[in-house]
Amino acid sequence: DVKVTQSSRYLVKRTGEKVFLECVQDMDHENMFWYRQDPGLGLRLIYFSYDVKMKEKGDIPEGYSVSREKKERFSLILESASTNQTSMYLCASRATDRVYGYTFGSGTRLTVV
Amino acid sequence: AQTVTQSQPEMSVQEAETVTLSCTYDTSESNYYLFWYKQPPSRQMILVIRQEAYKQQNATENRFSVNFQKAAKSFSLKISDSQLGDTAMYFCAFMPQGAQKLVFGQGTRLTINP
Numbered sequence: 001d002v003k004v005t006q007s008s009r010y011l012v013k014r015t016g017e018k019v020f021l022e023c024v025q026d027m028d029h030e031n032m033f034w035y036r037q038d039p040g041l042g043l044r045l046i047y048f049s050y051d052v053k054m055k056e057k058g059d060i061p062e063g064y065s066v067s068r069e070k071k072e073r074f075s076l077i078l079e080s081a082s083t084n085q086t087s088m089y090l091c092a093s094r095a096t097d098r099v100y101g102y103t104f105g106s107g108t109r110l111t112v113v
Numbered sequence: 114a115q116t117v118t119q120s121q122p123e124m125s126v127q128e129a130e131t132v133t134l135s136c137t138y139d140t141s142e143s144n145y146y147l148f149w150y151k152q153p154p155s156r157q158m159i160l161v162i163r164q165e166a167y168k169q170q171n172a173t174e175n176r177f178s179v180n181f182q183k184a185a186k187s188f189s190l191k192i193s194d195s196q197l198g199d200t201a202m203y204f205c206a207f208m209p210q211g212a213q214k215l216v217f218g219q220g221t222r223l224t225i226n227p
Binding site: 092 | 117119122146148155156157158160163204208213214215216217218219220
């Protein structure tokens with residue numbers, strides 16, 4: 001069974017901390033995505049990567065960065081966590097030639113206190 | 114920029130009833146894909162149904178069907194004979210042909226009552 005695995009289901013961090021959210025996929029997908037999910041706002045794209053070391057900003061990149069050193073791993077970095085980054089974070093991956101092949105992780109619920 | 118709007122934040126129906134979730138979108142693209150995703154309490158996003166804009170025939174997957182009105186930019190989801198397991202958040206999503214990223218609506222929380 002193909003999988004996208006997010007390293008933490010729940011995470012609590014302090015304001016100002018550097019936070020790493022990790023995502024690993026085992027499907028050899030070229031594309032990986034980080035979305036943020038908030039009530040009433042749906043899912044909004046933060047960053048995506050279409051190849052190793054390649055990235056593009058999504059709709060809400062401010063306050064975030066990403067890293068993709070290996071094809072299977074895509075990390076979301078909060079350089080200095082703030083309370084307004086308290087949210088659910090979803091990772092997804094997709095093969096370029098498969099329109100319907102989005103696979104999502106189970107999400108990380110991050111609370112910044 | 115493309116936008117997707119789901120105007121029903123919450124809906125609730127009795128088991129075995131039929132329910133329709135609304136979705137409208139705004140785009141200048143002529144070729145694109147539309148999706149409905151389900152997110153149960155486990156949080157795992159599951160693709161429910163998909164529609165290619167170039168196809169006039171509405172997609173159907175068992176109890177799930179869509180009403181795709183391209184001119185009106187409307188893409189509603191109908192769930193027939195609803196079951197308790199249909200309780201979830203439902204997201205409408207859009208993707209232009211050739212693009213990689215999905216654009217999501219705000220979501221509709223659907224509750225099926227016994």
